[in-house]
Amino acid sequence: MNHARLRAVLTATTLTLAVTGCSLVGTENEQRPPAGEPSSQEPARGSGEVVVVSHESFTLPKKLTKAFERETGYTIKVRAAGDAGTLATKLSLTAGNPIGDVAFGIDNTFASRPLDAGAFAEFEPSFPGPEEYQLDEGSDRLTAIDHGSVCVNADIDWFKAEGKQPPAELSDLADPAYRGLFVTPGASTSSPGMAFFLATVAEFGDDWPAFWEDLLANDAKIVDGWEDAYYGDFTAGSDTGKRPLVVSYDSSPAFTVEGDRSTTGTVFDTCFRQVEYAGVLEGADNPEGAEAFIEWLLTDEVQSQIPELMYMFPVSPSADVPEDWAKYALPAKDPYEVSPEEIASQREQWLTEWTDLISR
């Protein structure tokens, strides 16, 4: 091998990379414009940057953010990493000196943690959504933006082909007729997993461990995350999947439409409702911008896009939902509920017990 040439190439590459600005140094560390100062041209409008803290499944397309920036004069910066639990922990740990101005994506299963830590400032939007989505405690700080229910989804085509009926309720999952057909993400590692677990708690109360034992005895599969369950094991989500029953959302059937029908359906009596909230962070640099952002999230313009962005239903009754959604994604009517306070006080106990149970 030609060592001299290799040496030259390596040296040149190193130098090029180091010298030609192929580096992050000196980029993007721009100063944040001072917040809240009225702009000289349009005195009524806000200005500065609004930093949105969220979880990793939150996305705002360029078109929407541009609209917000046009309408309000603020610019948006999204800071997102980790799952819902990580987000709640981040907000709690940085309460008072937050990493942004407004948080989006705190759900009812995690809401009490940052609320208790004092991470949110008081804020009441001009047009809050319907009462049913608001928190009992903390509704003066957290505003409901979207909701969706975690339900068991069934591969209808599979059941048709096998000549079987899909299950109707939670207890059916432990029925030997459905042996080896069900997969769920874990309660300790996934927020839909947690939601499904909470549904079982709401249904069976203190007897939930017995149900879970039956579930495991019926060869239910517990995987790490929702994506593993849906795209790894669900017959309608993966070429290689082997299980026609999966824990997913009530909106999921809208993503499996073939022709004029969806190949999957929701088992409505298994649902647990998740509501996602937004809140102004205590100690925010730009509280006005934060408030404007929450107000904007509640406009029908944004609300009607929520299904495609986050696979959730908008809280605003007047928002239009996409055609597929209107036809195939039916929101659960009477989902299970467990209060955030009970979740907060029992979570550790439940999860410890649950993890012990499934690892036995």
Added chain:
Amino acid sequence: MRRIAGLLLAAAVPVAVLAVLFVLPVGGMLAQGFAPQGRLDPGGVLDVLARPRVRRVAWFTLWTAGAGTALAVLLGLPAAFVLHRLAVPGRHAIRAALLVPFVLPTVVVGVAFRQLLGEGGPLGFLGLEGTPVAILAGLVFFNVAVVVRAVGAAWEALDPRPGEAAAALGASPLQVLLTVTLPALRPAIVGAASSVFLFCATAFGIVLTLGGVRYATVETEIYLLTTTLFDLRAAAALSIVQLIVVVGLLAVSARLRFTPDPGRRSATAAPRAVRRSDWTALALTLLTLVALALPILTLVAGSFRVDGSWSVDNYVALGGAGDNGALLVPVTTALLTSLRTAVDATWMALAMGLAVSLIVTRRSHGPAERRVRSVLDGFFMLPLGVSAVTLGFGFLITLDQPPLDLRDSPLLVPMAQALVALPLVVRTLAPVLAGIDDRQRQAAASLGASPWRALLTVDLPAVWKPLLAASGFAFAASLGEFGATSFLARDEAPTVPVVIFRLIGHPGEMNYGMALAASVVLATATAVVMLLVERLRVPSVGAF
């Protein structure tokens, strides 16, 4: 005393960097656990350790790490022999390829193993998904390369003649191996094993993705306790336990570490031709290589499948933002970000690593100085042993006040990656610097060279190649870093592993295919870098 003061002064800069970027954040998180609401409560921590679940988690961590280490050593030894002692065609390329799993992001490996072992995968019939066996397979997949590198380097430097003398005295090849070769390799084997044990015991992503929810190790338990349960006290208690174990292991491996001596080349034998008696080793190596290649091949195959037929659409789609707006930026942009981040992480890791290596390898005058040096050496290895979760949250709560408000800095990610790559750089450079005969520096000094000049004329020429190799290694490690990056990366500037994780987590058939394609691109980039590193032939790369 004066020398020790001078030593500490020289170490001040890297020590300060590590103090700010590591000790402070980790300390901050531990303080949250030990002193909730500002009141010290060490008793609560002890209570945590008495919980049966904590004991079970600790036991599971120990036995999986132990078994993973044993397997990695068993599989690594024949491969080390074949790839470092035999004239096998293509052995340099294979050696480079072997290092790829080690620097591959855990997300990618998780995807690959799931493809392979899942209920519908090629090995699905084994029913290994979500079992401890799958975790072990993952741990071994990551760490075989460490054994092959470390033991291979020692084997290469091993004088073959004692073995030949034994053979002439009537020892069969197996007897030679057991009575002569392995005892001579023992320091290297034990050193590599203790490193592997360390990596296995602190593995996070691989346990999380392959162990499913049933199995927890100390590292995943810290994550669960911090994010899901918000039990910072228990997390702090486990972090402390982990730190103590890691420090202990580092002490063991420092004592046993094999340092190839670049000054002594006389006795090393050129790789010899393959003989009939080598077939067992060859067969075992082939088996290991196949086992390592399988997950990667499954990944590659999957990346070319769209709707049940072969296609390059997944790769074409990398220029876009995925289905249903899964991504803010196209994967191609993320690749650029990854490369730029890696460049920054590399120069930071190199600057610190070179300083640290120079400091810890200078000859000590007296036991006190030696002790200071070895403590420093261990200090800079600490990032290996602390959970990325603890570090990530620590960043948020401690680096939030001027003048250390780094939370918004675009350099935060490369800095975190540099911390992760630092031990790799030090372990590559230190043995080379340690191998320079001090008399050469003395000779230079006696000829009128200032210490600075001596450094330039004696140390630098010996170290430039390892330095290049270390940069490549750090670069590759940074490309694949996921744990800390996923915590700190800003949304508008994600790296490829972060994007892959996002793609997997977003519904849409195309997204999964794109995740596979992006994984292949990342693995290829890593492999190319490692191949260049391998061409430099620095024996200490990856041998720590």
Added chain:
Amino acid sequence: MLSLREVTVRYGDTVAVDHVSLDLPAGEVLAVLGPSGCGKSTLLRAVAGLEPLTSGRIEVDGVDLAGTPTHKRGFALMFQDGQLFGHLTVARNVAYALRLRRTPREQLAARVAELLSLVGLEGYADRLPGTLSGGEQQRVALARALAVEPRLLLLDEPLSALDATLRQRLAGELREILVAAGTTALLVTHDHEEAFALADRLAVMRNGRVVQSGPIDEVWRTPVDEETALFLGYARVLRGGAARLLLEAGGLPAADAVAVRRSALVVADDGPLAATVVSARVTPDQIRLVVGVDGVGEVDAVAPLDTHAAAGESVRLRVDVTRLAVLRIEHAL
């Protein structure tokens, strides 16, 4: 006992050993002498079974060794720096081969003690090799090699790592031990003194070929060509007229070339040659001179210590015929 027939070893395009044929009778020591890189070590390794033959045969007592792996040949191998097993004590090193043969414990201990006393290392049994001097290590290596009375002992420059005094002493001891044990041994070395000290027979090797072989004194007295002569320790080779002049002065028949040692010309008042002293240097044994001889040129000579021979003086020289060798085949240029 050992016989090599047309042995050839190639590495790719290079021929390390080229059609070498040698015979070694039982109980004798054969030294293969040659400069480094001549292929002698490869030859030794081939005999040990460590290098595969490209062609040719190696036989012991008429049995072809092809297909017999190293550890079944019943030989023993000793390297220049001993290559003791660093993790084993001296006693365990010596006992290594005995243990491989599952020798009973009492017998083993007795044999180790016997061997250690043979090499003069009683009391060293529990030491580790790292604590021994070079000479001691070499003796342990010898004891280890002799432990199971090998059919053939292979020695790879056994003394060259030692300093001069130690080398001389150990050479004598080694020769005694080999003779006492009746060992058949093959020795390779680049040092003719080592060869002379240990061997009965000599083979000179160059560029992979054996250029000359035979009983040691025969080879010594009749080197086959100039290069061999110089390698065997002759100081220079004289040709043509100079050679004839010298041979005539020594009363020998004329020849075209003659190899001379330093001491072939001795200052003697009744010597037949006239010379002028160019320089003189006193050593403990004799005076070493460089002299100018008419018709020969400047050559080395020696004088007894009591001779008066200063630079510029005229002296007479006689020829000591035991210290020169007529080269048999020498093509005059």
